[in-house]
Amino acid sequence: MRLKVIHRTSYAYEKPLSYGLQELRLTPKTRPGQTVLSWTTKIEGGQREVEFDDHHMNHVMLISFAGEGHSIVVTSEGEVETEDTAGIVGRHQGFAPLWLFERPTELTRAGPHTRRLIRGLAADFPGELPRLHELSRRILEAVSYRVGATDPCTTAELALERGEGVCQDHAHVFIAGARAMGFPARYVSGYLMLDDRIHQDASHAWAEAHVDGLGWVGFDISNGISPDARYIRVATGLDYREAAPVSGLRFGDHGKESLAVDIQVQQ
Numbered sequence: 001m002r003l004k005v006i007h008r009t010s011y012a013y014e015k016p017l018s019y020g021l022q023e024l025r026l027t028p029k030t031r032p033g034q035t036v037l038s039w040t041t042k043i044e045g046g047q048r049e050v051e052f053d054d055h056h057m058n059h060v061m062l063i064s065f066a067g068e069g070h071s072i073v074v075t076s077e078g079e080v081e082t083e084d085t086a087g088i089v090g091r092h093q094g095f096a097p098l099w100l101f102e103r104p105t106e107l108t109r110a111g112p113h114t115r116r117l118i119r120g121l122a123a124d125f126p127g128e129l130p131r132l133h134e135l136s137r138r139i140l141e142a143v144s145y146r147v148g149a150t151d152p153c154t155t156a157e158l159a160l161e162r163g164e165g166v167c168q169d170h171a172h173v174f175i176a177g178a179r180a181m182g183f184p185a186r187y188v189s190g191y192l193m194l195d196d197r198i199h200q201d202a203s204h205a206w207a208e209a210h211v212d213g214l215g216w217v218g219f220d221i222s223n224g225i226s227p228d229a230r231y232i233r234v235a236t237g238l239d240y241r242e243a244a245p246v247s248g249l250r251f252g253d254h255g256k257e258s259l260a261v262d263i264q265v266q267q
Contacts, residue, residue, distance in 0.1 A: 001229040002037070005191050006077040006264040007203070009246060012070075014255030019066045022046075022248030025189070025235040026076040027059040033085040034232060039078030046072050056186075056242065057094040058235040074246070080232050087226025089208060089216035089233075092184075098210060100238070101184035106155065107239040108172050110180040113160035117142060118177045128211050132178065136221045139173045145222055152240060168240050170221035171207040175239065184210040186236050188218065189243040193230040193265045200263040203245050208236070232265075 007026060030036050046065035054060050065072050092098045104110060117138055125131035142160060149164035156176040159169035171187050178185035185207060192204040206220040206227060218227040227233075237243035 001082050001267060002079060003082060003191070003193055003230070003232060004077075004079050004264075004266055005232065006075070006262075007191075007245075008262045009074045010260045011072045012258045014257075015253060017066050017070045017250060018252030020046075020064065020072075020248060020250040021049075022063050022065075022072075022074075022246055023244075024061040024063065024074060024076075024246055025058050025243060026074070026245055027061070028078075028080055028190070028232050028234045029057070029059060031233060032088075032090045033083055035081040037079040037081055039076070039080075041074065041076040044073040044075075045070060046074075054242075055095045056236050058237070058243065082229045082232060084229040087218040087228075088214055089218060091215040092210060098184050101186050101210065102179055102182070103238065104176070104179060105239045105241075107153075107241065108156050108176045108179065110176045111157040113157050114173070114176045114180055117160065117173070118181055122181065128183075129214075129217070131181070132183070132209050132211070132217070132219060135177050135181075136174060136219045136224065139170055139177070139221050140224055143169060143173060145170075152244070167205040167220075167222040171205045172239060174207040174209075174219060174221050178207070178209045186216075187239050187243050188233055188236050189240075189245055190234040191232040191263070191265050192220075192223075193267060198264050198266045200265065201261055203234070203263060204231075205240070205243075206231075 046063045049062045051061045121131050125134050143165045146164040150169050156172040159165040175185040188206050208216045208218045211217050235243040
């Protein structure tokens with residue numbers, strides 16, 4: 001399947017900015033199951049400082065911005081050829097060792113809610129894949145999808161306590177549960193072509209667990225499936241903070257900030 005993506009993020013500030021830096025992880029790479037045919041990123045109101053691949057092999061672009069009446073527009077677009085691999089990404093690659101993905105983070109630390117969620121899984125589902133699919137099913141049952149119920153700082157434990165969240169929370173809970181059961185697990189940010197619309201207001205997120213004999217396998221908890229040809233993987237990390245499409249910092253009193261995101265994904 002050939003997918004076309006246009007991802008536009010616009011920031012506007014009420015007052016001049018002293019200085020700002022942003023890390024962009026918006027460029028997909030050719031990997032098992034996807035081939036990048038073309039991809040460009042255009043920056044308006046800022047300038048590129050450096051580009052590099054981080055320890056997860058994500059392509060990172062660092063941009064800076066400052067000045068009067070400031071607004072920044074970042075537009076990434078391109079075409080990617082994808083195939084359905086039943087969620088199997090394959091062997092581990094990159095500079096980060098596999099054992100690193102067993103380490104909990106602030107957002108994915110397993111607590112009492114996570115331990116209750118995974119109780120009995122090992123005994124009832126001796127096979128690794130069935131166990132992980134059951135974990136995904138339990139999470140969707142425990143954390144209903146609701147936009148606005150959480151924010152980027154919400155932990156896996158808090159999402160389970162509230163019983164509501166979005167794809168980011170589902171991924172964090174899955175990672176916490178998988179790691180508590182001894183699986184290396186990681187967060188994935190990317191794009192999903194939806195069947196009912198082209199325009200979206202946010203990118204998508206899911207999780208991957210490392211399974212003996214298969215390597216990395218993806219689980220889209222929010223949709224109850226493993227990623228297929230409608231998905232484009234862009235960045236991975238221990239949690240959202242290492243794979244966020246846009247992150248950064250600003251200096252000075254810039255007043256109110258307005259943000260608009262428009263994403264188009266179509267065949």
